[in-house]
Amino acid sequence: MTPNEAAYTWGINQETVKNKLKPSIVGQDTLDEMIRKGLIKYFLHPNGKRKEWILSIEAMEKWFGKKRSQGSE
Helix, strand or coil: CHHHHHHHCCCCCCHHHHHCCCCCHHHHHHHHHHHCCCCCEECCCCCCCEEECEEEEEHHHHHCCCCCCCCCC
């Protein structure tokens, strides 16, 4: 899912999710390891300048725990 979708699904701020994708915050080694494990990936168009991140449920659970139940409780 995209960072925006992940933030919505987990009920957290989008910037909180995006910060997990910044090497200056979490470290390049951490990001590289998560990419290697297939937990996150990105697409960079050949003419593009920004990465389009895709996050797995496993990555979100590692960072933020299980997603909150949606619906009436």
